[in-house]
Amino acid sequence: MKPKTLQSLSRWLGILSILLAIPLWYLVVQISGLPKFILPSPVDVWTRFLKALQDGSLLYHAGITLVEILLGLVAGVSFATIVGYAVAKSRPLEIALSPYLVASQAIPIVAIAPLLVIWLGDGILSKLVICALIVFFPVLVNTVVGVRAVPPALYDLMRSLRATRWQILFKLELPASLPVLLGGLRIGATLSVIGAIVGELVDAEQGLGFLLQLGDFQYDTSMVFVAVFMLIALALSLYGVVTLLEKKFLKWQK
Amino acid sequence: MTIKPILSVKNLSVTFPDNNGGLDALGELSFEIRPREFICFLGPSGSGKTTLLRALAGLVQPSTGSVNFMYHHHEPKIGMVFQQSNLMPWRTVMENIQLSMELDGAGEVKAQNKAREMVKLMGLKGFENSFPRDLSGGMAQRVAIARALIHDPDLLLLDEPFASLDALTRERMWTELSNIWQEKKKTVVMVTHSINESLFLADRVMVLTKRPGRIKMDVEVDLPRPRPDDIRYTSHFGKLAKKLRAAIE
Numbered sequence: 001m002k003p004k005t006l007q008s009l010s011r012w013l014g015i016l017s018i019l020l021a022i023p024l025w026y027l028v029v030q031i032s033g034l035p036k037f038i039l040p041s042p043v044d045v046w047t048r049f050l051k052a053l054q055d056g057s058l059l060y061h062a063g064i065t066l067v068e069i070l071l072g073l074v075a076g077v078s079f080a081t082i083v084g085y086a087v088a089k090s091r092p093l094e095i096a097l098s099p100y101l102v103a104s105q106a107i108p109i110v111a112i113a114p115l116l117v118i119w120l121g122d123g124i125l126s127k128l129v130i131c132a133l134i135v136f137f138p139v140l141v142n143t144v145v146g147v148r149a150v151p152p153a154l155y156d157l158m159r160s161l162r163a164t165r166w167q168i169l170f171k172l173e174l175p176a177s178l179p180v181l182l183g184g185l186r187i188g189a190t191l192s193v194i195g196a197i198v199g200e201l202v203d204a205e206q207g208l209g210f211l212l213q214l215g216d217f218q219y220d221t222s223m224v225f226v227a228v229f230m231l232i233a234l235a236l237s238l239y240g241v242v243t244l245l246e247k248k249f250l251k252w253q254k
Numbered sequence: 255m256t257i258k259p260i261l262s263v264k265n266l267s268v269t270f271p272d273n274n275g276g277l278d279a280l281g282e283l284s285f286e287i288r289p290r291e292f293i294c295f296l297g298p299s300g301s302g303k304t305t306l307l308r309a310l311a312g313l314v315q316p317s318t319g320s321v322n323f324m325y326h327h328h329e330p331k332i333g334m335v336f337q338q339s340n341l342m343p344w345r346t347v348m349e350n351i352q353l354s355m356e357l358d359g360a361g362e363v364k365a366q367n368k369a370r371e372m373v374k375l376m377g378l379k380g381f382e383n384s385f386p387r388d389l390s391g392g393m394a395q396r397v398a399i400a401r402a403l404i405h406d407p408d409l410l411l412l413d414e415p416f417a418s419l420d421a422l423t424r425e426r427m428w429t430e431l432s433n434i435w436q437e438k439k440k441t442v443v444m445v446t447h448s449i450n451e452s453l454f455l456a457d458r459v460m461v462l463t464k465r466p467g468r469i470k471m472d473v474e475v476d477l478p479r480p481r482p483d484d485i486r487y488t489s490h491f492g493k494l495a496k497k498l499r500a501a502i503e
Contacts, residue, residue, distance in 0.1 A: 151340075153336060153338065153340045154340060154342065156308075156311075156313055156334075156336070156340075157334065157336070157340055158357075159311075159312070159313055160311045160312070160313060160332050160334040160411075161332070161353070161354045161357050161405075162312075162329065162332075162357070163357050167357055171353075171356070171357070172342075175342070175344045176342075176344070178344070250344075252343055252344045252345075252385045252387070253343075
């Protein structure tokens with residue numbers, strides 16, 4: 001009984017701290033007297049949010065960014081999982097690929113994002129590739145770790161039962177490395193949001209990054225706030241989806 | 255009457271590569287196993303017992319010699335129980351038991367019915383939907399035995415299956431395994447370093463030498479079956495145990 005009350009109390013505490021932050025923000029605006037284009041009040045942001053919602057621009061741009069994030073995530077995760085599996089299985093491949101893998105991690109994505117936009121245009125494709133690239137490395141590392149951590153004794157079991165390669169992949173390696181794979185997806189999901197925004201800030205005609213930059217240019221700071229909050233909401237929802245997946249597939253774990 | 259063997263091993267040796275000319279795990283072994291025989295290999299640690307079992311399971315390639323199953327039609331089906339229960343933590347008890355049926359492509363209904371049978375046989379009722387993390391060592395090993403038996407293997411290989419259990423559980427498992435063997439009449443090869451275990455369970459005990467393992471002694475265990483718990487206090491049991499003990503280096 002007691003831990004349960006404590007748990008619900010701490011949940012309320014989280015909501016309470018957010019609720020307290022809004023009046024505090026309001027107070028700061030009132031006392032400092034900063035103009036709206038430097039620090040808009042919560043009311044300004046809320047009004048701007050409703051307006052952007054009504055004229056459809058917010059959902060349109062958020063939709064574009066979400067598509068970039070999801071496609072980039074799918075592309076990055078699939079590619080990283082396949083390469084990661086191959087690297088985990090083959091020592092020579094690991095040695096041959098590791099300079100590229102380390103280098104790809106060492107180059108800040110912000111530095112090559114402009115290049116990708118030049119090469120691939122200012123549409124969805126360049127953002128998708130940036131997302132995929134930023135997601136690639138952490139997912140790859142997790143895949144390698146996950147596949148290598150499959151207990152050798154379970155391989156013996158499968159081989160004693162004359163399991164085929166595909167059976168070993170789908171009935172042993174995949175489920176055994178799933179906790180680590182989903183851990184990689186969790187990191188990838190948040191990184192993918194960053195990738196999409198980086199790409200859009202370089203050059204874009206649509207998306208939340210575009211909206212953010214537009215607000216910036218027009219001194220419509222409330223719009224910038226709306227775009228930022230929308231991004232946070234996207235990132236949290238993605239994180240939530242991964243958490244749901246973990247709950248569904250990893251219920252055997254404590 | 256001589257019964258045809260179902261497994262014949264000729265001049266089997268296994269050498270593991272190392273930087274020093276190779277590590278000889280098994281010397282040249284030759285033996286035959288008759289159908290429905292319960293064989294125990296007894297030996298000190300490092301006598302290559304596990305390597306022998308792994309060679310029989312096809313997990314290790316022999317360096318010389320051969321392992322021949324006397325089947326003309328199909329590859330032998332093997333059930334193996336390891337020192338640790340080796341269950342898949344993401345599968346429930348039922349799902350773990352069904353594994354080999356699944357790999358054989360059996361239908362789900364058939365696999366489930368068979369698994370339910372095994373659950374009953376191994377005394378696992380009530381644990382069908384438990385995950386391995388909630389099982390005691392003895393329970394987990396019961397699941398492992400059920401998993402090894404469900405597809406009616408031609409050969410059951412047991413690699414010190416009770417080594418990780420406490421003494422009381424271990425002895426209870428001996429009785430259970432013995433009962434199951436009498437019911438199912440499987441050909442069993444078990445390796446162990448426990449003399450009592452081998453005499454309690456086996457028809458024939460072969461003692462291995464230190465590495466590289468060779469067969470030092472081949473003893474028929476002519477104790478009557480079923481063997482009650484207190485059979486180990488009989489003088490004949492004692493005599494056999496003494497003989498085996500003397501042979502182990």
